[in-house]
Amino acid sequence: MDPAAATRPRRDTVPTPTEQALLADLGRTLGEDGLRTSALSRATYRRDASFLNADPLAIALPRSREELAAVLTACRDHGVPFTPRAAGTGLAGGATPTGVGGVRPLVISVARMDRLLALDVANRRAHVEPGLVNARLGRAAAAEGLRFAPDPASQIAATLGGNVATNAGGIHVLTYGVMSQHVLAVELMDADGEVHLLDGRLPEQDALDLRGVSVGGEGTLGIVVGAWLRLLPAPPAVGTLLAGFATLDAAAATVGALVTSDRLPDAVELMDARAIALVEGYAQAGYPTDAAAVLLLEYEGLAAGVSAGVDTAARLADQHGATEVVRAADADQRARIWKGRKAVAGAIAKQAPDFFLQDVVVPRSRLGEMLDAVVAIGEREGLIILNVVHAGDGNLHPFVLFDRREEGVLDRVFAAGHDIVTTALSLDGTVTGEHGVGIEKRDFLSQVYTADDLALQQAVRSAMEPSGLANPDKVLPTTVGCQEAQMVPEGAWV
Amino acid sequence: MSEAATLPAELAPVTAAFQAAATDGQRLVIRGSGSVLDRLPPPAGAEVLSTEQLTGVLDHRPEDLVVTVRGGTPVEELAALLATHGQECPIEPLAGHGGTVGGRLATALAGPRQLAAGRVRDWVLRVRLVTPECRVATAGGVTVKDVTGYDLCRLATGSWGTLGVIAEVTLKLRPIPTQSAWFSTERPATSALADLYRPAAVVSTADATYVHLEEHPDDVTAQATTAGLTPAEPPRWPTTARAAVDPARLAELTDWARRSGLDLAAFEGVGVCLLDGDAETISAAAAQVAALGGGLLHLDPRAGGAHAPSGGPTDMRERVRAAFDPEQILTDVRQSR
Numbered sequence: 001m002d003p004a005a006a007t008r009p010r011r012d013t014v015p016t017p018t019e020q021a022l023l024a025d026l027g028r029t030l031g032e033d034g035l036r037t038s039a040l041s042r043a044t045y046r047r048d049a050s051f052l053n054a055d056p057l058a059i060a061l062p063r064s065r066e067e068l069a070a071v072l073t074a075c076r077d078h079g080v081p082f083t084p085r086a087a088g089t090g091l092a093g094g095a096t097p098t099g100v101g102g103v104r105p106l107v108i109s110v111a112r113m114d115r116l117l118a119l120d121v122a123n124r125r126a127h128v129e130p131g132l133v134n135a136r137l138g139r140a141a142a143a144e145g146l147r148f149a150p151d152p153a154s155q156i157a158a159t160l161g162g163n164v165a166t167n168a169g170g171i172h173v174l175t176y177g178v179m180s181q182h183v184l185a186v187e188l189m190d191a192d193g194e195v196h197l198l199d200g201r202l203p204e205q206d207a208l209d210l211r212g213v214s215v216g217g218e219g220t221l222g223i224v225v226g227a228w229l230r231l232l233p234a235p236p237a238v239g240t241l242l243a244g245f246a247t248l249d250a251a252a253a254t255v256g257a258l259v260t261s262d263r264l265p266d267a268v269e270l271m272d273a274r275a276i277a278l279v280e281g282y283a284q285a286g287y288p289t290d291a292a293a294v295l296l297l298e299y300e301g302l303a304a305g306v307s308a309g310v311d312t313a314a315r316l317a318d319q320h321g322a323t324e325v326v327r328a329a330d331a332d333q334r335a336r337i338w339k340g341r342k343a344v345a346g347a348i349a350k351q352a353p354d355f356f357l358q359d360v361v362v363p364r365s366r367l368g369e370m371l372d373a374v375v376a377i378g379e380r381e382g383l384i385i386l387n388v389v390h391a392g393d394g395n396l397h398p399f400v401l402f403d404r405r406e407e408g409v410l411d412r413v414f415a416a417g418h419d420i421v422t423t424a425l426s427l428d429g430t431v432t433g434e435h436g437v438g439i440e441k442r443d444f445l446s447q448v449y450t451a452d453d454l455a456l457q458q459a460v461r462s463a464m465e466p467s468g469l470a471n472p473d474k475v476l477p478t479t480v481g482c483q484e485a486q487m488v489p490e491g492a493w494v
Numbered sequence: 495m496s497e498a499a500t501l502p503a504e505l506a507p508v509t510a511a512f513q514a515a516a517t518d519g520q521r522l523v524i525r526g527s528g529s530v531l532d533r534l535p536p537p538a539g540a541e542v543l544s545t546e547q548l549t550g551v552l553d554h555r556p557e558d559l560v561v562t563v564r565g566g567t568p569v570e571e572l573a574a575l576l577a578t579h580g581q582e583c584p585i586e587p588l589a590g591h592g593g594t595v596g597g598r599l600a601t602a603l604a605g606p607r608q609l610a611a612g613r614v615r616d617w618v619l620r621v622r623l624v625t626p627e628c629r630v631a632t633a634g635g636v637t638v639k640d641v642t643g644y645d646l647c648r649l650a651t652g653s654w655g656t657l658g659v660i661a662e663v664t665l666k667l668r669p670i671p672t673q674s675a676w677f678s679t680e681r682p683a684t685s686a687l688a689d690l691y692r693p694a695a696v697v698s699t700a701d702a703t704y705v706h707l708e709e710h711p712d713d714v715t716a717q718a719t720t721a722g723l724t725p726a727e728p729p730r731w732p733t734t735a736r737a738a739v740d741p742a743r744l745a746e747l748t749d750w751a752r753r754s755g756l757d758l759a760a761f762e763g764v765g766v767c768l769l770d771g772d773a774e775t776i777s778a779a780a781a782q783v784a785a786l787g788g789g790l791l792h793l794d795p796r797a798g799g800a801h802a803p804s805g806g807p808t809d810m811r812e813r814v815r816a817a818f819d820p821e822q823i824l825t826d827v828r829q830s831r
Contacts, residue, residue: 120742122742166641167641169639173638174638180616180645181613181616198807201740201741201742202739202740202787203608203613203761203764204603204604204736204766204789205738205788205790205791205800205802205803206602206652206789207811208652208653208814209615209648209651209653210649210811211648212615212645212648213644213648213649213814215645216641216644217644233691236691256557259557259558259559260557261669262580262669264668302710302713302716303716304709304710304711304712304713305672305710361637361639361640362637363555363558363560363636363637364557364559364638365555365557390639393637394638395637395639428636428637429635429637430635430640430642431642432640432641433637433640437642437643441642444642445642448635448643449632450631452630452631453631453632453633454643455629456625456629456631456633457643457644457646459817460644460646460649462817463814463816464813466813475644
């Protein structure tokens with residue numbers, strides 16, 4: 001998207017008669033506390049955790065399915081589109097309130113629908129409302145000797161409804177799989193306020209897996225109002241290893257060897273020298289500051305398998321010239337090793353006023369090439385890029401650091417982001433592994449898919465959400481008449 | 495037809511069959527090796543569209559743990575190739591009935607190892623589908639993580655041939671577990687399960703519980719000792735019918751099956767129960783399964799057929815189906831009589 005095409009915010013926009021009628025209806029349903037229309041509220045909900053932003057009509061904060069259904073039917077009756085949202089930790093603009101044809105959408109936050117409805121320990125599953133925070137389910141499950149496997153870095157804030165809507169990933173995807181594998185059933189509310197149970201609890205012989213399509217639907221297929229999630233037993237043994245390397249290539253080659261070893265690790269994270277320096281200055285995780293890269297590895301399961309896995313990993317790291325290999329001796333040391341990885345976003349906030357976080361995937365055997373390319377792109381654009389990688393999945397998260405006050409820097413940031421994506425595509429990779437398409441990656445889809453592929457995607461979308469009011473302008477490349485999101489960071493109220 | 499210029503030659507018979515069916519108003523049923531289709535009553539008024547010519551491994555990348563195969567490739571042929579690299583995709587052939595990769599995807603029937611290995615759909619990275627409108631559409635990619643666009647791979651898996659011909663599939667692989675062994679115990683399955691950490695499979699039969707462990711050899715020994723397991727051959731797999739229920743309700747079905755004198759192998763924690771018995775008792779089982787909200791396939795072409803589960807958002811499902819097959823050329827073999 002061309003940043004020069006950005007429109008100015010419309011904070012002083014006067015609602016049209018249609019908008020006024022909708023707001024009056026919503027005010028009666030939700031009361032003063034459940035409907036926000038002020039310039040300050042609208043500014044707060046202009047964007048998610050990306051910096052793509054746009055002006056919403058207002059923000060609805062329903063407390064129940066009944067209130068949500070009333071909000072949706074009001075939107076339908078007045079023909080106003082809506083943008084679902086919860087914590088707003090998304091990174092691709094999926095919750096940015098862009099409208100269609102100049103009509104501002106209503107932001108509908110499900111953050112207040114946050115109950116854990118059932119924790120079925122015997123059958124290892126939980127029934128949750130969409131606003132429940134991921135980590136809260138994790139704590140409730142842990143109290144019963146269970147765990148919820150998807151662990152995106154934002155899990156202390158991100159909600160399960162958002163995790164479903166984006167098909168979220170995390171650190172332990174390598175063997176446990178992405179969100180979809182942990183979603184047994186989705187309750188999806190359509191634009192008429194009707195709830196559809198997209199059930200996947202039968203092991204086979206079921207009807208079409210609409211559950212699977214709704215996971216990762218990014219709010220364009222309806223609003224997730226509930227989900228049944230799969231829980232797993234907590235592992236009896238955990239082994240964690242930290243390995244430092246003198247070159248990025250050596251670390252990447254070790255990842256390749258681990259992937260083809262006789263036991264897959266449950267997590268393989270890679271951080272480059274810039275990331276190490278940043279988090280060491282912030283979180284003191286004990287990473288070797290002279291290393292070009294570190295790998296953080298975790299094996300979970302039964303004692304002998306975990307121990308053998310850690311031995312194998314240490315041997316492979318040595319064979320690939322590791323300069324340092326540290327095995328976590330206890331839970332404290334393990335927590336310290338992971339502390340660095342989890343502190344990345346916080347550490348960046350100390351270092352640079354702004355960052356642009358990319359999300360691309362390549363086949364694991366191309367990881368070394370991709371990392372080299374990211375370094376070269378950073379040098380060419382004169383930008384600091386640090387790499388934090390779900391290496392076992394081939395999923396890179398380059399953080400491009402910048403200061404928006406620097407003249408012309410945004411053009412270089414966007415150029416770097418664009419080149420990172422096209423490089424991943426040229427290596428047989430894809431444009432998003434876990435953050436989603438939202439607005440940010442939308443226009444790349446025609447480089448991933450053929451016109452026939454996209455026509456079918458559009459047909460499925462229209463079949464599941466015929467009204468076209470649910471989060472328009474997201475996921476699929478659009479034609480004309482859409483309100484552009486601003487790419488310019490808007491920081492005045494942050 | 496789109497993409498005519500780039501259409502792979504082996505897909506020409508598929509598109510020709512779709513075009514002829516559209517012209518003649520003929521309904522079609524997609525058939526792989528017949529591992530399921532041949533054991534159901536013949537679909538009334540439908541011609542068979544075979545995927546037998548669509549065979550071959552297109553691209554195995556051991557270093558990336560992924561493989562791309564044509565849909566008609568026999569599951570056992572793929573498994574043999576992967577085994578030479580110490581790898582597997584835990585999509586199991588039906589006991590004694592092989593099957594094709596595309597067929598296993600389309601039916602998504604569970605093996606006992608679904609307990610730990612997950613479902614068929616969890617191993618699918620990319621699907622190339624030929625729709626009845628002769629669109630050749632791809633969804634997903636060759637990386638293990640991919641949220642680019644809507645997840646039509648999940649939709650194609652378990653679609654029972656109602657969306658199109660599965661021409662190509664890219665699957666996620668894993669290393670073959672270090673040791674794999676079957677055990678048995680007199681203990682009830684639920685009590686054995688409670689003592690085990692993520693066993694590969696737990697199967698209840700009429701008179702015993704069978705446990706499949708796939709771990710490091712020392713862990714296999716330790717788990718077997720803790721849970722009081724004795725080494726055993728795998729159980730016999732009944733083949734007359736297979737019932738699927740919410741795993742939370744499996745015990746209600748197995749209790750009934752035992753009382754009714756059916757031979758059974760129930761996949762604990764999964765919710766599938768294989769059954770052997772006479773036609774009358776299997777019919778009674780279908781009623782039990784229906785009451786539990788599940789489905790039952792009576793795999794005897796002379797009897798039964800299928801009881802597809804009811805419920806769910808029918809209108810939305812039909813609209814999605816129509817997005818692939820607006821003329822309703824493709825027939826769900828479970829509902830075709």
